[in-house]
Amino acid sequence: MSSAHPIFDQRSIRFTLARLLVTAVLVGIGLALLSNALLMLDNVRADIRRNLTNAANAAGTAAGAAVVFNDARVSRAVLRMFEAYPEVEAAALYTNDGKRLASYGNEGFLPVEVSDVWSSITEIEPLADTVILRLPIVIDDAPVGSVYLQARLKTYWYAYLTAMATTFLVALSAGMLALILAMRFLNRVILPVRKLAEAANDARLRQDFIPRDIPAADNEIGDLVRNFNALLAEVDAGRKSQQRQHDELERLVAERTAELRLAKESADTANAEKSRFLAAASHDLRQPIHAMRLFQDALSSTPLNDEQRRITDYLSRSSRNLTEILNALLDVSSLDCGMVKPRLDTVSAYTLLRDIEAEFAPLALAKGLRFKFSFPARELMLFSDAKLLYGLLRNIIDNAIKYTETGGVLIGFRRRGEHALIQVWDTGIGIAPDHVEVVFDEYFQVGNSQRDRTKGLGLGLAIVKRVANVLGCRIRFRSRPARGSCFEISVPLAPAAGKEAAEISNRPAAAVLPVSPFAGSRVVVIDDDAMVAKALELSLGAYGMRVSTFHSAEQALADPRIEQADCYVVDYRLPGLNGLQFLDAMQRRVTQPIKAILLTGETNREGIVTASAFQWKVLLKPVEPADLMAAIEAQCVVRSDRPD
Numbered sequence: 001m002s003s004a005h006p007i008f009d010q011r012s013i014r015f016t017l018a019r020l021l022v023t024a025v026l027v028g029i030g031l032a033l034l035s036n037a038l039l040m041l042d043n044v045r046a047d048i049r050r051n052l053t054n055a056a057n058a059a060g061t062a063a064g065a066a067v068v069f070n071d072a073r074v075s076r077a078v079l080r081m082f083e084a085y086p087e088v089e090a091a092a093l094y095t096n097d098g099k100r101l102a103s104y105g106n107e108g109f110l111p112v113e114v115s116d117v118w119s120s121i122t123e124i125e126p127l128a129d130t131v132i133l134r135l136p137i138v139i140d141d142a143p144v145g146s147v148y149l150q151a152r153l154k155t156y157w158y159a160y161l162t163a164m165a166t167t168f169l170v171a172l173s174a175g176m177l178a179l180i181l182a183m184r185f186l187n188r189v190i191l192p193v194r195k196l197a198e199a200a201n202d203a204r205l206r207q208d209f210i211p212r213d214i215p216a217a218d219n220e221i222g223d224l225v226r227n228f229n230a231l232l233a234e235v236d237a238g239r240k241s242q243q244r245q246h247d248e249l250e251r252l253v254a255e256r257t258a259e260l261r262l263a264k265e266s267a268d269t270a271n272a273e274k275s276r277f278l279a280a281a282s283h284d285l286r287q288p289i290h291a292m293r294l295f296q297d298a299l300s301s302t303p304l305n306d307e308q309r310r311i312t313d314y315l316s317r318s319s320r321n322l323t324e325i326l327n328a329l330l331d332v333s334s335l336d337c338g339m340v341k342p343r344l345d346t347v348s349a350y351t352l353l354r355d356i357e358a359e360f361a362p363l364a365l366a367k368g369l370r371f372k373f374s375f376p377a378r379e380l381m382l383f384s385d386a387k388l389l390y391g392l393l394r395n396i397i398d399n400a401i402k403y404t405e406t407g408g409v410l411i412g413f414r415r416r417g418e419h420a421l422i423q424v425w426d427t428g429i430g431i432a433p434d435h436v437e438v439v440f441d442e443y444f445q446v447g448n449s450q451r452d453r454t455k456g457l458g459l460g461l462a463i464v465k466r467v468a469n470v471l472g473c474r475i476r477f478r479s480r481p482a483r484g485s486c487f488e489i490s491v492p493l494a495p496a497a498g499k500e501a502a503e504i505s506n507r508p509a510a511a512v513l514p515v516s517p518f519a520g521s522r523v524v525v526i527d528d529d530a531m532v533a534k535a536l537e538l539s540l541g542a543y544g545m546r547v548s549t550f551h552s553a554e555q556a557l558a559d560p561r562i563e564q565a566d567c568y569v570v571d572y573r574l575p576g577l578n579g580l581q582f583l584d585a586m587q588r589r590v591t592q593p594i595k596a597i598l599l600t601g602e603t604n605r606e607g608i609v610t611a612s613a614f615q616w617k618v619l620l621k622p623v624e625p626a627d628l629m630a631a632i633e634a635q636c637v638v639r640s641d642r643p644d
Contacts, residue, residue, distance in 0.1 A: 346383060346494040406427065
């Protein structure tokens with residue numbers, strides 16, 4: 001279609017130029033016809049005014065004396081002059097007092113009396129059927145009567161429309177001739193451009209960059225063709241040079257790859273041998289250290305002076321650090337060489353939590369930290385290796401306590417379909433974003449650039465990663481510097497528990513964490529328990545919300561920025577004003593109804609009923625994060641014009 005009739009190919013520049021030419025010609029013809037029509041219309045109106053005014057003036061002059069003497073016979077004779085004006089339908093002469101003296105034509109068009117006299121036609125509507133003219137008869141500068149006439153304008157408008165039709169046909173013929181001539185010259189312009197496009201497409205498809213023979217005149221298009229051929233020549237030369245370099249690089253890469261493969265195989269072999277050696281030598285390496293500890297303990301029980309006891313204490317610390325370092329190294333080596341095989345069995349989450357509490361609660365208490373648990377009412381039965389899983393959690397919790405100075409640590413268990421999600425939250429120093437990729441590497445430690453051995457060797461998370469791989473668990477973490485971290489481990493549920501979890505997941509309240517659409521929303525959290533406030537801050541922050549935490553209603557009310565919050569998550573029992581009183585105070589501050597979630601562990605329903613009257617959602621503790629997010633989504637509407 002495009003080759004036979006290229007003008008109809010809308011992708012062709014020919015179509016664009018042809019449309020431009022047609023538009024320009026049509027606009028030119030239209031403007032010319034419009035201006036000519038307006039000009040001719042003014043001329044026709046002027047002719048009507050002039051002809052009718054001259055006829056009326058001639059009749060008034062001829063009948064002046066007859067009107068003065070009320071001579072009707074002479075007046076009628078004068079009016080017969082309008083027989084020379086076929087367009088005049090009716091005419092009459094009136095005395096000065098408005099009485100009709102004589103008439104001509106159809107008297108039905110004539111008024112019996114006239115009182116107003118004007119001297120000319122003020123306006124003639126286009127294509128009007130008739131026009132009326134009244135002129136005074138003046139003798140010695142005094143009016144003695146008037147001439148009245150009504151004329152048909154059909155003849156004038158017929159001549160006008162005939163002239164317009166003739167003009168339109170002439171303009172259309174001229175436009176068609178101009179288009180034919182323009183299209184003939186357009187072909188000469190488009191032909192080299194089309195050949196140039198075909199040559200470019202051919203070069204791209206066939207990867208043939210030999211210059212093409214394209215005829216073109218010595219103008220801008222000719223320059224384009226010559227530059228295109230020069231570009232093809234340069235591309236062809238560059239491709240040949242690039243191919244030579246590519247062949248050389250492939251040869252070098254093949255040689256280096258072979259060398260690197262041999263080096264890697266050698267390093268892997270050496271590393272495996274090292275790991276197998278350390279794993280196999282575990283007993284022999286531990287024995288002298290164990291003996292050394294026994295000798296040191298025996299030495300400490302003997303009478304020693306102060307200097308000897310001080311040296312003994314240093315020896316005890318050194319041997320203890322050596323034992324911890326050796327244990328970590330041996331654990332990593334055992335995992336690397338594949339000597340650790342999991343023994344999968346049913347593991348009670350309650351038993352796991354009891355062991356964790358027994359070991360770490362005293363350590364948290366010694367540092368003045370809160371140590372709390374969160375778990376569902378129905379017991380979770382995990383399917384894993386109890387010893388390896390406990391070791392994995394032990395390293396994470398130990399790090400959480402070690403790097404937390406204020407606040408506390410929260411360990412939570414949640415159902416997620418056929419898996420249990422174990423989370424370890426802390427309010428410690430956090431991990432910077434640029435350390436995310438290396439946090440599970442060997443010997444990496446946050447905030448220990450001096451390599452203080454009392455803070456460990458930096459192998460805890462490296463062991464966690466390896467144990468997770470052995471158990472087939474997925475481990476993730478998120479953190480905010482100076483705010484805290486959260487590590488998550490996904491562990492399969494035991495078969496029976498997995499079926500039970502599947503039944504629960506099919507209920508309307510799904511266990512899958514919904515994706516909140518409120519990223520960027522401002523949320524105010526008020527809770528006097530710093531550990532709970534931190535857990536809420538990290539949990540909501542994981543959904544992209546901007547969270548401000550306060551430990552009392554008075555502290556929050558003192559901050560004017562809280563009025564811009566999208567939602568308030570408030571504990572009912574607070575020091576000073578309670579949560580409901582705070583929400584009442586906030587509602588009095590603003591004009592629009594506030595959105596809020598009231599958290600309570602109270603059994604008294606009076607306050608809950610009052611809160612419900614203000615459409616504030618009430619959730620009873622303990623609260624699942626999924627339920628909290630669902631309540632926020634049901635309460636809030638994100639502001640699209642929220643300032644940053």
